[in-house]
Amino acid sequence: MLNILVCVKQIPDVDLVKMDPETGNLIRTGVPTLTNPLDLNALEAAVQLKERYGGAITLITMGPPMAESTLRECLAVGGDEAVLITGRPFGGADTLSTSYTIVKAAERFGPFDLIFCGKESLDGATGQMASQLAERFDAAQISCCLSIEEVKDGRIRATRALESGRELVEAKLPCLVTVEKDNYYGRLPNLEAYLAAKKAPIVTCTENNIEGLDLQKIGVPGSGTIVPKIYPPELPEPGQMIRTGSVKTDVGRLLELLAEKGTL
Amino acid sequence: MNKNDYKNMWVYIEHDGKTAAPVGLELCCEVRKLCDRTGDRLYAVVIGALPETELEKVKACGVDGFILVSGTGYDFFNTDAWANAFTVLSRKYNPSAIFVGGTVDGRDFAPRFAVQLETGCTSDAMELDWDPETGDIQFIEPAVGGKIMAVITVPVLRPQVGTIRPGTFPYAPVGAKERVEVIEERIDFDPAAIRCHPVGFIPDENDPELDIAHADCIVCVGNGLKDGEHLERYRTLARLLGGKLGCTRPLYDRGILPYKLQIGQSGVMVKPKLYISFGVSGAVNHTAGVDAGLFIAVDKNPNAQIFNYCDYGIVGDMDEVCDELIARLRAGDGKLI
Numbered sequence: 001m002l003n004i005l006v007c008v009k010q011i012p013d014v015d016l017v018k019m020d021p022e023t024g025n026l027i028r029t030g031v032p033t034l035t036n037p038l039d040l041n042a043l044e045a046a047v048q049l050k051e052r053y054g055g056a057i058t059l060i061t062m063g064p065p066m067a068e069s070t071l072r073e074c075l076a077v078g079g080d081e082a083v084l085i086t087g088r089p090f091g092g093a094d095t096l097s098t099s100y101t102i103v104k105a106a107e108r109f110g111p112f113d114l115i116f117c118g119k120e121s122l123d124g125a126t127g128q129m130a131s132q133l134a135e136r137f138d139a140a141q142i143s144c145c146l147s148i149e150e151v152k153d154g155r156i157r158a159t160r161a162l163e164s165g166r167e168l169v170e171a172k173l174p175c176l177v178t179v180e181k182d183n184y185y186g187r188l189p190n191l192e193a194y195l196a197a198k199k200a201p202i203v204t205c206t207e208n209n210i211e212g213l214d215l216q217k218i219g220v221p222g223s224g225t226i227v228p229k230i231y232p233p234e235l236p237e238p239g240q241m242i243r244t245g246s247v248k249t250d251v252g253r254l255l256e257l258l259a260e261k262g263t264l
Numbered sequence: 265m266n267k268n269d270y271k272n273m274w275v276y277i278e279h280d281g282k283t284a285a286p287v288g289l290e291l292c293c294e295v296r297k298l299c300d301r302t303g304d305r306l307y308a309v310v311i312g313a314l315p316e317t318e319l320e321k322v323k324a325c326g327v328d329g330f331i332l333v334s335g336t337g338y339d340f341f342n343t344d345a346w347a348n349a350f351t352v353l354s355r356k357y358n359p360s361a362i363f364v365g366g367t368v369d370g371r372d373f374a375p376r377f378a379v380q381l382e383t384g385c386t387s388d389a390m391e392l393d394w395d396p397e398t399g400d401i402q403f404i405e406p407a408v409g410g411k412i413m414a415v416i417t418v419p420v421l422r423p424q425v426g427t428i429r430p431g432t433f434p435y436a437p438v439g440a441k442e443r444v445e446v447i448e449e450r451i452d453f454d455p456a457a458i459r460c461h462p463v464g465f466i467p468d469e470n471d472p473e474l475d476i477a478h479a480d481c482i483v484c485v486g487n488g489l490k491d492g493e494h495l496e497r498y499r500t501l502a503r504l505l506g507g508k509l510g511c512t513r514p515l516y517d518r519g520i521l522p523y524k525l526q527i528g529q530s531g532v533m534v535k536p537k538l539y540i541s542f543g544v545s546g547a548v549n550h551t552a553g554v555d556a557g558l559f560i561a562v563d564k565n566p567n568a569q570i571f572n573y574c575d576y577g578i579v580g581d582m583d584e585v586c587d588e589l590i591a592r593l594r595a596g597d598g599k600l601i
Contacts, residue, residue, distance in 0.1 A: 017409075018411075096382070122409070125388070125530075127388075128385055131372055132375045132378070132379045135347070135375075141459075141460065142460060143372055144368060162465075164467060164468060165465055166468070168462070168465070175459070181517075185519075224382075224418055225417065225418055226416070226418075226419055227416055229414070230413065232412060232413070233406065233412070239572075239577050240576050240577070241571065241576075241579065247581070247585055250580060254560065254578060
């Protein structure tokens with residue numbers, strides 16, 4: 001029986017986020033949200049382990065109250081318990097304080113044998129949450145996991161992707177695993193699970209009910225990094241556009257230009 | 265914490281016991297410039313033995329000193345011993361900043377020691393700047409899918425930790441300093457405390473189609489591609505041009521092409537003589553990875569950012585343009601590269 005934690009995140013659809021040219025702030029209002037796609041690969045890996053070895057999956061996320069919908073989506077795929085960490089004081093957190101907060105909130109559901117994370121989020125995309133969670137859980141770490149071969153006798157064997165090949169590793173439990181999407185495509189929930197997840201209870205953690213929470217280590221005060229400024233990327237002057245009226249003549253003109261340049 | 269108590273900048277030199285990975289040298293070259301402004305000394309941190317000839321290469325990047333770490337626990341890379349070594353060193357010497365190459369290993373252990381030290385960690389900066397007023401490094405990086413650039417700082421805590429992707433900065437050694445300090449540190453890590461062990465390795469098959477880093481010509485397909493069935497014509501075009509096929513991140517995310525073909529900051533950095541993009545929007549994360557002799561862009565959106573990076577642009581249906589190019593090349597209109 002494995003006790004598994006899966007960390008998930010609700011993110012804005014980054015394709016639709018715009019920057020206010022006047023204030024330089026990001027406009028998120030009305031932007032649709034989704035569950036970070038790589039987290040669904042991590043969840044799938046966890047669900048497969050639960051099916052193979054038995055056990056329980058706790059889902060955890062931090063975000064505004066609407067992040068509950070991400071938890072329900074994941075519950076429908078496979079999860080026994082869902083934890084939402086929410087509250088103003090948690091806002092503006094970087095990975096240093098987010099990792100602290102998640103580990104503190106998860107404590108009462110642990111200890112965990114395995115912790116699963118997506119490789120990175122599509123919005124923040126620092127890719128460093130997993131390592132920092134592993135450190136705070138005092139867990140081993142297998143990043144870029146392609147497939148899990150076995151969990152046995154307090155150890156996990158898995159194959160991971162390196163720059164030049166695939167590495168088979170063996171780690172002690174507890175272990176945090178970040179999952180590549182190649183072999184763990186997220187499954188669709190069946191109708192029954194979907195309906196059950198809609199009604200499932202969600203545990204809400206706030207700054208007031210997480211035991212031993214140090215308020216100086218959460219949100220902005222607990223963050224190591226700040227973002228003092230954002231600005232649109234400086235774009236080079238556009239190149240020469242070829243507009244002759246048809247694809248045929250456009251391509252012809254391009255080939256002429258290339259011939260002049262001596263590239264062809 | 266008084267920031268002024270923290271001085272000098274460190275670059276981690278990743279190596280396999282034989283050669284130093286290029287990213288460490290690239291970072292030394294870039295951080296050298298930063299140190300020249302801040303007045304900090306630049307130290308290269310090497311864990312485990314590295315041949316003298318390789319240390320000479322590091323020296324040529326203008327470092328002021330080395331910190332050479334030996335001891336137990338470093339027979340193979342493991343996050344536990346590496347994170348511990350940096351924590352121990354940092355507590356002893358109080359560096360202002362630590363830079364680590366954003367490789368698989370670097371991205372594993374750097375955020376971990378940042379937590380051990382309870383300090384701020386950034387990843388994937390594309391530019392490094394320095395604010396003399398605050399004394400803080402500015403890590404500048406694309407955010408929100410490349411729509412904006414964000415300046416990130418570590419305003420209170422030290423050291424400032426940053427992982428930076430290979431190929432972000434040029435390798436441009438300024439030459440060795442006359443005197444280079446060498447600090448030798450023995451930091452033993454109990455091998456029994458290493459929690460993750462490699463037990464096997466299968467090198468990737470040497471598929472020349474997947475080696476795009478050195479290709480002279482690249483046909484790059486972006487998210488404008490309707491589906492995998494439309495891909496073949498781009499392969500054909502690449503073949504006719506004597507080049508290779510590459511892609512942007514969404515095509516990898518969509519499961520259409522493998523990660524090894526993903527061009528950009530978080531994929532492969534390329535330097536082809538000729539680069540033709542089809543259906544690529546031009547996010548900074550992608551264009552940062554392209555250093556092309558001649559850049560041609562094709563996209564149906566006339567306002568696409570990609571046209572700001574190209575030499576020549578064609579607005580139109582990517583498939584039609586590709587088909588026409590293939591037809592003309594087959595008809596002998598171009599003898600290529």
